[in-house]
Amino acid sequence: MTGRYGRSGRLNMTDIQAFLQQAFSAAIERALGTGFAGTDPVVRCANDSTHGDWQANFAMSLAKRAGRPPRAIAEAVVAAVELGGIASSVEVAGPGFVNIRLTDAFLETMMAELVADQRCGVSIAAHRDIVAIDYSAPNVAKEMHVGHIRSTIIGDALSRVLEFLGHQVLRRNHLGDWGTQFGMLIEHVVELGKTSGQHHDIGDLNALYRESKARFDLDPDFAERARHRVVALQAGEPDTVGFWKQLIVESKKHFGKIYAQLGVRLADEDYFGESFYNSMLAPVMDELVAAGVAVESEGAVCVFPPGFKGRDGEPVPLIVRKGDGGYGYDATDLAALRHRIHDLKATRLIYVVGAPQKQHFDMIFAAGKMAGWLKDGISAEHVPFGSILGEDGKPFKTRAGDNVKLTDLIDEALRRARTIVTEKSPSLAETEKDGIASAIGIGAIKYVDLCNDRIKDYVFSWDRMLAFEGNTAPYLQNAYVRIQGIFRKAAEAGVSIGAAAIRLGTAEERALAMQMLKLGDVLDQVSRSLEPHRLCTWLYDLASIFHGFYEKCPVMNAENAAIKASRLALCREVGRCLQLGLSLLGIATIDQM
C-alpha cells in the first residue's frame, strides 16, 4: 500500500489506513478461515462524514466466495477485529459497509503530533528520486505570452511539491535558443545596421522577429541570406555568435522579470536551452545508429518506434538528423533525455508541455527504451495540459487576435486586485495595498491555472478568479487573513497562543482536524499523479471547513479559557496548513486584505 512513494515513522492518515488495513485483514482471516488470508479489506476514507471517518468495503465482494450474505460476513469480521481502542464505533451499514469512527481522544493525540511537527504531518518520501523537471521553456526573441503560462505555473508547483517531499529536483528550463529562425532574425538585425554590442529590449526583439519573419516569407533572396546566417551561427562565426548571445542575454532579462513578478522559482542556473545539447547531437546519433536503433530513410537518419502510424498507414519517424544534415528538435529531445539519465542520474523525468505534444514525447520515450536509456527504475512522464480559452469558448487572444502577453496579463491582474483591495479596505496604507494586490492578483492567476484537472481546457474569467466566493485564491487567502485577524485580537487582549492541547469538542473542530491530517496523503497523490488540483481541492475544503468553524465556534469569545486556548492553537495549525499548501502552489499568504 505504501509502495514507492510511501512513508514511514510518523503517525498520519496513511499510517491509520495501513493499521486499519492490517487489522481488518487479520480479522477476516480469523472470522472466515485461513483460506481468506491476505484478503484486501478495502479500507477507504469515508466520503461522507455521517458514515464515520473510515470505511471497510470487503464484505460485498466476499459474499460469493464465502457463501454467506455480506452483512453476516461484515458482522462476523467486526466481532473479530482488534482496533486497540482508536475507534469509538465500528458498525455495519447498508448492504455490508463497515463504518469506523475514531475516538476524539485519538484524534486529539494526532493533533498533538501535528502541532509538534514542522512539516504539518507530511513525511519525507521513502524513496527519494532525482527529478529532472522540464517546464516553462520560453523562446528567445519572443515575449512570453499565455502559451507559456501553464507550463510555467504547473511546473513550478510540481517542483515545489516534489522538493518538499524530499526529492532532489533539477529544474530544466528548455529555452528555445536555437534553430532556423535565428538565421533570419540575426540577418535582419545585421542588415538594419545594428551591432552586436547594441542594447535591445525584448519589445524591440519582438518587433524584429515579426519583421524578419515577414521578409523571410516574402523575399527569397533574404531567405537565402538567412539560411547562410544559420550556417554561420552553427559554424561559430564570431560576429554572428555575438549577435546571438546578445539576443539571449536580453531575452533572459525579460523572462527573469516575469518569473520574479510571478514568484516562479526559475533562475539563471536553470536555463538549459536547446543549444546546450548541440555538442551531444552527433554522438547521440552515432550511438543510436551503432545500436541499430536509428536507420537511414529518405536521406534522413530516423528512429521508428513501433506502434506509431501516420496518415498513410506508414510508420512515423523521429528524425535524428534531417536530410540536409541539420538537427531538429527530435534530436535535441533525445539528447536531453540521454543527458538527464546518464549525466544527471535522474530517476524520474518530467516534461510539463502542452497536450498537443503528447505523441512526440511518447515517441521520444519509446526511442529512449529502444536505446536502453530508459531502464527499470527510471520513469519518464509527459505532463500534458489543455489550453486557455476566452469566455467565448475560443482560444484566449486579444481582440486583435494576438497572443496575450504575460506582462499585460500580470499588469491587469495587479490592477484589478488593487481596485478590489481599495474598494474593500480603503483604510490600508498605499504600500500595503501594493503588496496585497500582488499576492491576490498573482495568486488568482496561478490558482485558476492549477485548480482544475490540467488535461482539460479552461475558460479564463477575471471575475470568477478574483471572486471571494468559490474555489479561488482570494477565498483561501481570506481564510488565512481571518486567522491572523483572530491573532491580532488575541494580541490586543494580551492572550498568547501557547502550548495548550487541542480539544475537539464540536463537529467543526473535529472536521478541521480530520482534514489537516490528510495533507500528507494528498501530497503523496500529487507527487504520483502530478496533478496539482488535488492539493487545491484539499485547500478549498480546509478553508471551507474553517469558514464554517469561524461562524459557529467563537474563539476569543469562547465560553471558557480552556476552549479559547484550544481554539487558538487549532487556528494556528489551520493557518500553518493553509500557508504550507498555498506555498507549495507558489501562492503567497497575507495578514490582511
Added chain:
RNA sequence: GCGUUCGUAGCUCAGCUGGAUAGAGCGACGGACUUCGAAUCCGUAGGUCGGGGGUUCGAGCCCCUCCGGACGCACCA
C-alpha cells in the same frame, strides 16, 4: 483514415483511481451582522453523469460501439 483527449446542474468545475440517495461555486429564490472582518455562513430549487450495449454483488470511473468538440500524424519547434 489512424491515434490521443474531453463531454457531469442554466454557467464554471470536483468526484480521493470500482463503493452507500452523484458534490461544490456562480446565477435564481429565501434566511443570518449591537458579538473574532457579511471579503462570510445557512437553507431551497436544479441531474436519464453525451447515447446505447457489456463486465461486476456494485460503473460517472473499466471494456466495446456510436454522437459531438479539441488536438496530433516526415525533415517547423
